Amino acid sequence: MKRRLEVGSAELPFVELDDLLQHRARIGAAVLLARHDQLSFSRLKALLYETDGNLGAQMRKLEDAGYVAARKEFQNRRPVTWYGLTAKGKRALSQHLANLERLIQRARGARE
Amino acid sequence: MDHFERLEGDLRFVRGALDASTKSASPSALYFLWAAVVLVGFVLVDFQPDLVTEYWTIAGPAGFFASAYLGWRHARQTGQASASDGRRHVLHWAAVLVAVALAVLLARDGGMPPGTLQAVILLLLSLGYFTAGLHLDRRLLWVGFLMGVGSIVVTVVSLYAWTMVGIALAVSLVVAGMWEGRSREATT
Numbered sequence: 001m002k003r004r005l006e007v008g009s010a011e012l013p014f015v016e017l018d019d020l021l022q023h024r025a026r027i028g029a030a031v032l033l034a035r036h037d038q039l040s041f042s043r044l045k046a047l048l049y050e051t052d053g054n055l056g057a058q059m060r061k062l063e064d065a066g067y068v069a070a071r072k073e074f075q076n077r078r079p080v081t082w083y084g085l086t087a088k089g090k091r092a093l094s095q096h097l098a099n100l101e102r103l104i105q106r107a108r109g110a111r112e
Numbered sequence: 113m114d115h116f117e118r119l120e121g122d123l124r125f126v127r128g129a130l131d132a133s134t135k136s137a138s139p140s141a142l143y144f145l146w147a148a149v150v151l152v153g154f155v156l157v158d159f160q161p162d163l164v165t166e167y168w169t170i171a172g173p174a175g176f177f178a179s180a181y182l183g184w185r186h187a188r189q190t191g192q193a194s195a196s197d198g199r200r201h202v203l204h205w206a207a208v209l210v211a212v213a214l215a216v217l218l219a220r221d222g223g224m225p226p227g228t229l230q231a232v233i234l235l236l237l238s239l240g241y242f243t244a245g246l247h248l249d250r251r252l253l254w255v256g257f258l259m260g261v262g263s264i265v266v267t268v269v270s271l272y273a274w275t276m277v278g279i280a281l282a283v284s285l286v287v288a289g290m291w292e293g294r295s296r297e298a299t300t
Contacts, residue, residue: 024122031126032133039133040191047129075188082193100119107116 017103018096020065025050025058030093033068033085041081059083067092138249139186142179143289147282149175154278157230164230176209201248208240227267234263234277251288258284
């Protein structure tokens, strides 16, 4: 899902941002998974300071969009969910970050 | 500019999370393992020099594989597994191991007295630890520096030099391991 944003009041071309990656927890998870191949749910929760319920909901959105893949396994009889970024997720994140950079550059230009 | 302020806040937050995730990830057990291996191996040079080659031929590669296993287990326990990080660690230490093995092979022709070879090996290890401190785990920096000093000590001091250097290195590795464990407790 893409959303068009206008920078300030200046007459600037639109920049498309991925709505799914606009949420702090979702972009945080995507960036962390781009840096590390696999992260467990508890590790993501600790790094992103999220609650179980909120992170679970955000990760499900990324999973439904095909941006992340989840894998469940048992460690010492306890279930552990591991997440990894898919090729689609990597492309989306890369595009989103490039667009963010453009947006920031334009915003700087508009401020000056 | 509300949207931009939120965006900036989000990016700062993501950067903070990323920084926290890339802090040193070596398990304390790894430091303690090498403290024991180094202590025994160095004391042998002074007290049982005929066993030194056999000891390191077994302990070096065995320690390498044990370290790889400990690293893998630690990654699973902490819930953070990075193949590229793992590859970097394995390649670094494999290169150090190969360099030491090649130094031993080169000295086999008799081109280097055993005492000098041992100091050269310690110097290679020092370089390995120092560069590991620069690129992999900051806590190994001063262990590498200490090893470099040790390689000079063993060439200058004649009595129990290896034992002294071995004890100093074992203590430094144990301290680094305890420091690692404590800083992890503080961040979790």
